[in-house]
Each structure stands twice: as structure tokens, then as C-alpha cells.
Amino acid sequence: MLPVMAEFKEIDSCIRTSAREHHNINEVFFLCQKAVTHPIAPIYDSKESNLKPAAVSALQRIFYLCDKDQDGLLNDTEINQFQLKCFDKPLSPDDLASVKRSIQRWSNGADSDKGIDVDGFILLNKMFAEKGRHETIWIILRKFQYTDSLSLKDTFLHPKFDVTPFSSAELSPAGYRFFVDLFLLHDKDNDGGLNDSELATLFAPTPGLPPSWIDSSFPSCTVRNEAGYITLQGWLAQWSMTTFEEPKTTLEYLAYLGFESSDRGGTTTALKVTKARKRRNKPGRVERNVFLCYVIGAGGSGKSSLLSAFLNRPFAHTYHPTIKPQIAVNSVELQGGKQCYLILQELGELEPAILENQSKIDACDLLCYTYDSSDPDSFGHIVELRKRHPHLDGLPAVYAALKADQDRAVQRTEVQPDQYTEDLKMPKPLHVTVTWGSISEFFVHLAESATFPSTAFPKNDDEPVDRTGLYMAIGGIVCVSAALVVVWKRSSFLTSSTSS
Ligand SMILES: Nc1nc2c(ncn2[C@@H]2O[C@H](COP(=O)(O)OP(=O)(O)OP(=O)(O)O)[C@@H](O)[C@H]2O)c(=O)[nH]1
Ligand SMILES: [Mg+2]
Incomplete structure (x- = not known):
């Protein structure tokens, strides 16, 4: 079999088995099942001995999302968080050291003391594939919501979120917090604005700026600093507008950008729907921001x-x-x-x-x-x-x-x-x-x-409303009724005095 396997790289595995002797029966079914549930072909090109480009870009995005401090390296804490997320158990210090050692050996002695860089991370996954442990790669990809064809799951990018008529979508406090943190993380030079390269790294795990932003010539439609870079105030205003106009885009980008809700509720927890607006000229405050x-x-x-x-x-x-x-x-x-x-x-x-x-x-x-x-x-x-x-x-x-x-x-x-x-x-x-x-x-x-x-709205004589607000309006009603009382008293006094 070995020469055959060497010639036809798509052969996943080969195993000696015997029904009569009950030899390797479970194993053969296990391998068959694995070939279907964790196929190697979409992620690894056996002929080229390399991970396939789609797998590499998915893994690069995963690396980026795990690099919480955006320093280009996964430090020990970040590696452990990643391990916990994907495999539900922490990595022992010995295992961590051995992972780092293997990367170092394979990458010709690159220094991995400070952490694993993106190349090291890709290399690690390539090692999994080469050792026949490609199910590990699939576990990682699936944890990060990738489908079997290595695209992000549609339900993840486009969760169900309905805006009822006369209501609107807004960011929730958790949504605003996410976008504030994202801005601060990417304003590397701390100048209060995101320059082109900072914006580019921020949007790296996405397909690029939302098309509607390009249409409205972002960032010229919102607040920028003297250098022309979008400020935090402008950034939040921009997302407020996007959420108002097309909440689906905000949900999609929250998914791309790695929003994680504290209660595992998904990206929709970053949004909220306002109360339906019924009669517009009703006095009082509209519950919208x-x-x-x-x-x-x-x-x-x-x-x-x-x-x-x-x-x-x-x-x-x-x-x-x-x-x-x-x-x-x-x-x-x-x-x-x-x-x-x-x-x-x-x-x-x-x-x-x-x-x-x-x-x-x-x-x-x-x-x-x-x-x-x-x-x-x-x-x-x-x-x-x-x-x-x-x-x-x-x-x-x-x-x-x-x-x-x-x-x-x-x-x-x-x-x-x-x-x-x-x-x-x-x-x-x-x-x-x-x-x-x-x-x-x-x-x-x-x-x-x-x-x-x-x-x-046009002032209604029955319902006097001042444009300085509801409180003034209430004050107005009180004044008018007080005046009416005085007039009524005077006239009753007059009638009583004339009749007497
Ligand atoms: N003196 C003075 N000029 C103004 C003021 N606001 C606008 N202008 C000038 O008026 C001209 C027209 O202003 P725009 O803001 O482009 O007018 P617009 O309503 O957007 O015009 P359209 O887009 O064609 O509908 C420009 O030359 C402005 O510089 C103002 O408050 N004072
Ligand atoms: Mg104009």
C-alpha cells in the first residue's frame, strides 16, 4: 500500500483488518467516520504538503481574534484562553512548553519565549495536519463558527433579529462597550484617532469596510480630528448610524470582529430594539437615542x-x-x-x-x-x-x-x-x-x-405645548388653569355683587 499511498495523496489512511479475527474492526470504522466528519482534503493539500489557502486565512483570522492585546503574539494567557475555548480544558505548563519547543524546532529556532506569532500558529496547525491530527484543526475552526466549506456560518453572521414596525435598532450598553474597547485597542499611537493603517488592522478579520460606509464616503460623514482620522466620538456615532439604518450590518461585523457576549447570548445582545413609536405628536419623550x-x-x-x-x-x-x-x-x-x-x-x-x-x-x-x-x-x-x-x-x-x-x-x-x-x-x-x-x-x-x-408640531390650543419641553408644558397648563380659576372667581364675585 505504501507506494500506492505515496502516489495518491488523497488516500487518507490504510489499515490492516480482519473480520474473521475481529482485528481492527472498531478502528476501521473510526477511520471511515473520521474521513467524513473531519476530512483532510478541505484543509490540507497533501501533494503540496501545505495547508490550503482558505484554511490559512481562517486560522490567521482566529489568531488575530485570540491576540487580545493586538501585539502580534499569543502570550501564555492568550494561548490558555484559546485552549479553554476550543478544548474546554487548560494547557499544562509542560504541554505549553513542548508546543513552543516544537514550533521553535520547526521554524528553525525562531524565538517563541514571548509568545507564538501568526507564522508559528499556522505552523503548529500544519504539524497537526501532517501528523494525521487534522481533527484538532477542525475543532478549532468549528469553535470559531466555520462551516465545512470554511466560510463563517450564516446563522452566526446573520442571526435572527427583527425590528418591529415603527421601532428602530440601537446599540445596547454592551455593544457600545465593545466598540469603545475596539477603538482604544487599535489606537496604537494614542492620538485619539484611527489612521488608515490602524483602521486596516481593525478591519483585518472582516471583508473590509461595510459597503454602506464606502457609499457615504467614510469617514467624512462623521467626526474626525485635525489629521482627518476618525475619533472615538465619530466611531461611536458611525456605528450608531449603521445600527439604526442597517442593524444586519452591525450584527455581521460584530461576528467578524469577535464580539463575545458575557452570557453566551450571541451578537444580538449588543443591540436592542426601541419601543414602537405610535402617535408622533403625543406630548412626552421618545424612547430613542x-x-x-x-x-x-x-x-x-x-x-x-x-x-x-x-x-x-x-x-x-x-x-x-x-x-x-x-x-x-x-x-x-x-x-x-x-x-x-x-x-x-x-x-x-x-x-x-x-x-x-x-x-x-x-x-x-x-x-x-x-x-x-x-x-x-x-x-x-x-x-x-x-x-x-x-x-x-x-x-x-x-x-x-x-x-x-x-x-x-x-x-x-x-x-x-x-x-x-x-x-x-x-x-x-x-x-x-x-x-x-x-x-x-x-x-x-x-x-x-x-x-x-x-x-x-403645530401648537394645539386644547393642549398647549411649549417647545422648551414637557415640563414647561405642564407648567403652562398649570398657569392657564390658575388664570381660569381667577377669572371665574372674579365673574362670580361680580355677578354676586350686582345681584346683591
Ligand atoms: N455667509 C454665509 N454663507 C453661507 C452660510 N452657509 C452657507 N453659506 C454659503 O452658501 C453657499 C451654499 O451653501 P451649501 O451649504 O453648499 O448649500 P446647500 O443648501 O447644500 O446647496 P445644494 O447642495 O445645492 O442644495 C456656499 O458658498 C456656502 O459657503 C452662512 O451661514 N453664511
Ligand atoms: Mg448641499
Whole structure:
């Protein structure tokens, strides 16, 4: 058999057996079974005497995930954690020393005192394959959720996670913690930003940046430092937005990046679903932390500049009309210190299509109508738009008169903006400009309006609501009723005095 086996490498094993003498009966069935449950062919190329490329890249990814401190080496603690995860038992110090010795011998004396590097790890697995212990490799691969064809299990990448209508997905505290730790681990130079190479190593165990990030020209859609590198604040804002818009992508990347929940609950424990939002103009706070706001208004009214200012970018005089929709996401601190994330989206050429799309409208938390207060032809766009899309009145809205640093022009509309909003029983347009530092207060106002949507709806006389929030509203009701009591008393006094 030996020459035959030497010629046909795909022969897994050969064993002498006899039914009459009951010799090696169990063994032959064991080998047959093993050939099926732990096949060598997908992981080892016997002709080349090498692990196959797909197996090598899976093992490299596993090495990377086990290298918790990202120093390029598995130290003793990391090796033990790996051993426990895969084989449910620790490695004895003697075994550990012998593993290291073998690697050292095979790799021509490379120093493995500090730990095992990725080449050593691959070499170790190659040794398993060569010694016929390839089931060990399969145990490792399967523990890390690989299928028999060496792809990651679909149920692992895409677990069941439903977002009910009128709800949204957000990161849970465990999810935020994971992304904070990941950022800090990869900011090797401690400059508070992830540069291109740091991002590349962070995304090494994944297929690369999520496609939607590339579409929204990441990282330009979120907060960056002076060098242009994404900051921790921007990183968390980016994941908040991804989770809001496509929770499946976040779940997929949590799996690729090695998220492990404390209670073995899987990647879905990093997410949560918000309460369904029913009547939008109901007074009170919406139980969400991530809000989507469409910024709509005439061309050149200053929408893109507003998005830039939201990301703390310096003001630019040059005008580049927006064609593709643009996004800016950042965190905002509400009055009282609570933090939320606001996604500002300028719709570009897709404005009519998005405003006609019911699911896009359902996903939107707030509209920000903008016009250029120095351009007499700017406000007309809002008037037209509201006429053309009457269903927009179902959304809370804020009116913004931009470029307040310039001379105010009389708008060529039938009614002037202040009167227009007053007729709608809406708060008057806020005059703001990105050239003043106080613009940040405007973003807080947007976030507050999304949080307390009833404040951004037409004022209802039966239910007086002030836009400074629910507490003010309650105060208002108390004041009105007190006034009514006084009036009633006076009139009853008058009637009683006249009758007497
Ligand atoms: N003085 C002044 N100029 C501003 C202000 N905001 C924007 N601009 C300028 O107005 C021009 C148009 O601004 P954009 O932000 O590109 O306008 P936009 O609404 O995004 O325009 P479209 O994308 O074409 O719809 C640019 O040249 C800006 O520099 C502001 O507050 N004050
Ligand atoms: Mg623009």
C-alpha cells in the first residue's frame, strides 16, 4: 500500500483488518467516520504538503481574534484562553512548553519565549495536519463558527433579529462597550484617532469596510480630528448610524470582529430594539437615542454647510451643489446632560424620491426646513415642497433661516416666513448661521425637537405645548388653569355683587 499511498495523496489512511479475527474492526470504522466528519482534503493539500489557502486565512483570522492585546503574539494567557475555548480544558505548563519547543524546532529556532506569532500558529496547525491530527484543526475552526466549506456560518453572521414596525435598532450598553474597547485597542499611537493603517488592522478579520460606509464616503460623514482620522466620538456615532439604518450590518461585523457576549447570548445582545413609536405628536419623550433628521430646502440655502458645521468642520466659502445624498452623524448633549445621536441627511437629487417613499418617511424623526434668509427666492422652495408633499405634515419639523450673518431679504412669497409659520401654529424660523459658534445650540434644538416631537408640531390650543419641553408644558397648563380659576372667581364675585 505504501507506494500506492505515496502516489495518491488523497488516500487518507490504510489499515490492516480482519473480520474473521475481529482485528481492527472498531478502528476501521473510526477511520471511515473520521474521513467524513473531519476530512483532510478541505484543509490540507497533501501533494503540496501545505495547508490550503482558505484554511490559512481562517486560522490567521482566529489568531488575530485570540491576540487580545493586538501585539502580534499569543502570550501564555492568550494561548490558555484559546485552549479553554476550543478544548474546554487548560494547557499544562509542560504541554505549553513542548508546543513552543516544537514550533521553535520547526521554524528553525525562531524565538517563541514571548509568545507564538501568526507564522508559528499556522505552523503548529500544519504539524497537526501532517501528523494525521487534522481533527484538532477542525475543532478549532468549528469553535470559531466555520462551516465545512470554511466560510463563517450564516446563522452566526446573520442571526435572527427583527425590528418591529415603527421601532428602530440601537446599540445596547454592551455593544457600545465593545466598540469603545475596539477603538482604544487599535489606537496604537494614542492620538485619539484611527489612521488608515490602524483602521486596516481593525478591519483585518472582516471583508473590509461595510459597503454602506464606502457609499457615504467614510469617514467624512462623521467626526474626525485635525489629521482627518476618525475619533472615538465619530466611531461611536458611525456605528450608531449603521445600527439604526442597517442593524444586519452591525450584527455581521460584530461576528467578524469577535464580539463575545458575557452570557453566551450571541451578537444580538449588543443591540436592542426601541419601543414602537405610535402617535408622533403625543406630548412626552421618545424612547430613542438615535434620530434621523432630513435637512430640506432650496439649493444653495446652506444645507451642506450646516452638515459640515455639525461635524465641527471649518466654514468653507466655496459652493459645491449636492447631488448624491449626504450624511453627517454626531452625538449631541441634550439639556440635562443626556446624550443622543443625530443623523443629519441632505437628500440631494433624491429629495423628491425620498419624500415620496413612505418607508423613508416612517424612518425619519424630524424635518429641518432650511432657507437662505439673504436670498429672496429661497423660502418659496419650502412653500412649494409642502404643497407638493402634504403628508410631510405628519412629521415634526423645525424651520431654520440660514445665513443670519448676512442682510435679511424680503422673501418673494405670498406670506413672509414668520407669518407663514405663525399661520401653521409652528414656532417661527430660527435665524442661525454656521459662521457663528452658537450654531451648536441649534443642533441641540434639533435633537430636543426629535426627542420631544410634540414641540415641533403645530401648537394645539386644547393642549398647549411649549417647545422648551414637557415640563414647561405642564407648567403652562398649570398657569392657564390658575388664570381660569381667577377669572371665574372674579365673574362670580361680580355677578354676586350686582345681584346683591
Ligand atoms: N455667509 C454665509 N454663507 C453661507 C452660510 N452657509 C452657507 N453659506 C454659503 O452658501 C453657499 C451654499 O451653501 P451649501 O451649504 O453648499 O448649500 P446647500 O443648501 O447644500 O446647496 P445644494 O447642495 O445645492 O442644495 C456656499 O458658498 C456656502 O459657503 C452662512 O451661514 N453664511
Ligand atoms: Mg448641499
